[in-house]
Amino acid sequence: MEFHETEEQQALRGAVGKLGRSFGHEYFVETAKSGGKSTALWQMAGKYGFLGVNLAEEYGGGGAGVYELQIVAEELAAAGCPLLMLVVSPAICGSIIQTFGGKEQRERWLRSIISGESIMSFAITEPDAGSNSHNLATTATRDGGDYVLRGTKYYISGVDEADAILVVTRTGTDHAGRGQLSLIVVPTDAPGLSKTVIPVEMTAPEKQFTLFFDDVRVPTENLIGTEGDGLRQLFQGLNPERIMGAAVGNGIARYALEKAADYARVRQVWGVPIGTHQGVAHPLAHARINVDLARLMTQRAAWLHDERDPLAGEAANMAKFAAAEAGIAALDQAIQTHGGNGLSTEYGLATLWGPMRLMRTAPISREMILNYVARHSLGLPSSY
Amino acid sequence: MNVVVCVKQIPDPANPGKLTSETHTIVRDGKLILDDSDAYGVEMALQLVDAAGGGEVTLVSMAPHSETSGLRTALAMGAAKAILVSDDALAGSDALSTAKVLAAAIKRAEPDLVIAATESTDGYTGTTPVQVAEVLGWPSISFAKKVAVADGTVKVDRQTETGYDSVEVSLPALVTVTAGVVEPRYPSFKGIMAAKGKPVEELKVTDLGLEPGQVGAAGARQEVVSVEPAEARKAGEIVVDEGDGYEKIVAFLEQIKVI
Ligand SMILES: Cc1cc2nc3c(=O)[nH]c(=O)nc-3n(C[C@H](O)[C@H](O)[C@H](O)COP(=O)(O)OP(=O)(O)OC[C@H]3O[C@@H](n4cnc5c(N)ncnc54)[C@H](O)[C@@H]3O)c2cc1C
Ligand SMILES: Cc1cc2nc3c(=O)[nH]c(=O)nc-3n(C[C@H](O)[C@H](O)[C@H](O)COP(=O)(O)OP(=O)(O)OC[C@H]3O[C@@H](n4cnc5c(N)ncnc54)[C@H](O)[C@@H]3O)c2cc1C
Numbered sequence: 001m002e003f004h005e006t007e008e009q010q011a012l013r014g015a016v017g018k019l020g021r022s023f024g025h026e027y028f029v030e031t032a033k034s035g036g037k038s039t040a041l042w043q044m045a046g047k048y049g050f051l052g053v054n055l056a057e058e059y060g061g062g063g064a065g066v067y068e069l070q071i072v073a074e075e076l077a078a079a080g081c082p083l084l085m086l087v088v089s090p091a092i093c094g095s096i097i098q099t100f101g102g103k104e105q106r107e108r109w110l111r112s113i114i115s116g117e118s119i120m121s122f123a124i125t126e127p128d129a130g131s132n133s134h135n136l137a138t139t140a141t142r143d144g145g146d147y148v149l150r151g152t153k154y155y156i157s158g159v160d161e162a163d164a165i166l167v168v169t170r171t172g173t174d175h176a177g178r179g180q181l182s183l184i185v186v187p188t189d190a191p192g193l194s195k196t197v198i199p200v201e202m203t204a205p206e207k208q209f210t211l212f213f214d215d216v217r218v219p220t221e222n223l224i225g226t227e228g229d230g231l232r233q234l235f236q237g238l239n240p241e242r243i244m245g246a247a248v249g250n251g252i253a254r255y256a257l258e259k260a261a262d263y264a265r266v267r268q269v270w271g272v273p274i275g276t277h278q279g280v281a282h283p284l285a286h287a288r289i290n291v292d293l294a295r296l297m298t299q300r301a302a303w304l305h306d307e308r309d310p311l312a313g314e315a316a317n318m319a320k321f322a323a324a325e326a327g328i329a330a331l332d333q334a335i336q337t338h339g340g341n342g343l344s345t346e347y348g349l350a351t352l353w354g355p356m357r358l359m360r361t362a363p364i365s366r367e368m369i370l371n372y373v374a375r376h377s378l379g380l381p382s383s384y
Numbered sequence: 385m386n387v388v389v390c391v392k393q394i395p396d397p398a399n400p401g402k403l404t405s406e407t408h409t410i411v412r413d414g415k416l417i418l419d420d421s422d423a424y425g426v427e428m429a430l431q432l433v434d435a436a437g438g439g440e441v442t443l444v445s446m447a448p449h450s451e452t453s454g455l456r457t458a459l460a461m462g463a464a465k466a467i468l469v470s471d472d473a474l475a476g477s478d479a480l481s482t483a484k485v486l487a488a489a490i491k492r493a494e495p496d497l498v499i500a501a502t503e504s505t506d507g508y509t510g511t512t513p514v515q516v517a518e519v520l521g522w523p524s525i526s527f528a529k530k531v532a533v534a535d536g537t538v539k540v541d542r543q544t545e546t547g548y549d550s551v552e553v554s555l556p557a558l559v560t561v562t563a564g565v566v567e568p569r570y571p572s573f574k575g576i577m578a579a580k581g582k583p584v585e586e587l588k589v590t591d592l593g594l595e596p597g598q599v600g601a602a603g604a605r606q607e608v609v610s611v612e613p614a615e616a617r618k619a620g621e622i623v624v625d626e627g628d629g630y631e632k633i634v635a636f637l638e639q640i641k642v643i
Contacts, residue, residue, distance in 0.1 A: 007456060007580070011571060011579070014457070015570045015571045015573075018570055019570050048570055048572040048573065049572045050572075062573040062574065064573070
């Protein structure tokens with residue numbers, strides 16, 4: 001049993017934190033509100049090798065694991081810059097392409113994901129399938145040397161910043177009527193692909209899109225791994241996705257609690273700092289305990305994933321659940337501690353409500369995690 | 385070209401600092417980190433070696449408890465190796481004995497140029513580097529805002545109150561750099577992983593040919609007799625502009641005799 005981070009992991013925390021703070025939450029908010037992109041920060045993170053810490057050295061990556069990548073996500077968020085595309089581009093897409101992509105595919109896509117020169121979006125969610133991925137209706141049909149894609153995806157993040165999208169499609173149906181899935185890379189400028197922004201009440205530079213695939217043709221070389229094996233392949237990306245979602249939440253929570261504690265130490269209304277009142281101090285202490293517990297579970301999940309331990313799936317789900325709940329509570333308490341200032345733009349807390357609240361819904365909802373734990377960990381019957 | 389950078393490892397300035405009650409020196413029990421002031425020197429040195437087309441950057445540090453965290457950060461930025469002097473006999477060192485130790489360590493690396501910060505973040509006497517140069521018998525230039533090396537000389541734009549002086553001396557020499565000199569890089573992940581394998585030579589006072597009596601509390605010529613908290617800054621005066629704001633500003637400037 002070893003709970004110390006290595007000197008290198010600590011150094012990574014330090015370096016990423018420094019980079020994040022040199023941009024800071026104001027940069028994040030200004031970029032989001034002006035309709036800009038966080039490209040400057042993203043490319044710096046790429047230049048210093050932070051985006052690809054988990055990916056192969058052969059393609060410019062750091063050769064470390066998801067543990068290191070979740071450090072990157074947490075430290076940037078703790079500096080007030082929760083970059084949601086970290087969850088998607090290097091974690092989901094990077095992990096899947098590294099594991100199942102052929103040499104040419106890795107050369108083509110992995111290298112630029114790692115360097116930060118390009119971003120890859122990920123599209124699974126559909127209006128009519130919801131949380132039930134067996135019901136996916138976007139189809140890919142072989143036609144000569146091409147796949148032809150038809151269907152609709154929605155809430156797909158960052159498509160306007162991305163060069164390509166890893167799309168989960170249905171290439172067949174099994175005897176039980178469930179979709180046989182395949183993962184296909186679609187360039188964002190492919191003819192027949194249209195993108196519509198979904199306005200969301202969230203302060204973040206990333207936009208969300210509905211995607212219509214109207215007979216979009218891509219060469220069969222864009223299939224990742226084996227046709228019909230997509231569901232199994234997805235799992236290589238879904239643990240990192242959950243762990244990274246958790247890490248972003250943990251970082252936001254740390255940022256919020258630090259601000260709350262700073263404020264509670266100096267703000268006086270009855271002649272003493274408000275932090276003296278236990279009504280203010282105890283909820284913050286309570287929030288801190290839950291955030292540290294969530295971080296512990298996130299770190300354990302990342303470690304299990306990197307060790308290829310089958311327990312990683314359960315731990316990643318639990319970490320994502322715990323981090324979302326602890327983070328939302330921590331941010332809410334930080335806002336409360338600031339009184340009216342908690343809702344101001346200047347104090348930079350309410351601006352994080354959207355990204356933090358999102359963690360309860362995406363990438364997998366709280367209820368679907370509870371379903372998983374009820375069934376998988378407790379052996380309870382399934383309602384669906 | 386070989387460059388030595390003096391890097392001080394200090395308690396994290398983000399945490400409240402503490403002084404010992406007897407000797408009034410900074411408590412350095414916990415982990416020490418690279419002084420941000422020295423990140424500029426490391427960056428400057430890396431750029432100079434790069435421009436020279438060869439050579440390496442060696443770090444020299446004196447710190448308690450065999451501390452290497454700050455050195456690893458600078459190695460991760462790209463320095464090639466480090467010399468660390470760590471010895472219980474150094475407890476209670478003043479700036480002069482620190483300078484003697486640093487100078488002896490620097491000599492082993494046989495550099496063309498030594499770079500230090502103008503002052504550290506924790507002790508900030510700003511007196512160590514020039515004493516190092518004096519002990520070495522080398523010329524020194526302080527407050528560099530621009531540094532270039534060519535044909536055995538170092539040319540420096542030296543920050544002054546009104547502008548800058550252009551100063552040139554022959555190598556070997558010592559230069560202290562200001563925070564404006566270059567923008568330090570962050571350690572990259574590859575740099576962090578590579579730093580793990582870079583050599584850090586740890587030395588004791590006697591390895592440097594110094595006598596324990598010359599350094600530490602025994603050799604210190606300076607003693608901190610007492611410490612008092614700095615006077616709290618007085619609250620500023622807020623002038624509400626009712627159309628006569630400029631008159632009040634002029635009156636204030638006259639009162640402090642700047643106009
Ligand atoms: C800002 C944002 C960014 C996103 N980015 C991406 C992206 O990049 N790529 C992508 O593919 N998707 C993305 N999503 C989609 C996100 O992953 C889904 O919204 C999420 O998984 C929930 O799916 P749904 O919206 O279809 O909800 P539904 O499945 O319709 O669920 C609605 C509600 O019912 C609950 N529910 C459903 N089934 C059950 C059940 N069996 N038992 C109990 N409760 C149940 C759910 O938990 C939820 O509360 C994003 C969403 C948002 C808001
Ligand atoms: C009375 C007294 C007692 C002290 N006792 C101790 C003690 O017990 N233990 C202890 O560790 N220190 C002790 N010190 C501090 C130590 O010796 C300082 O390093 C030295 O005094 C330099 O002080 P400064 O921080 O003001 O350096 P400055 O002159 O402000 O430093 C300028 C630059 O010189 C270089 N430099 C300075 N110090 C070092 C260093 N140590 N290693 C590498 N580069 C350096 C750096 O580039 C630095 O930015 C003591 C200091 C005093 C005055």
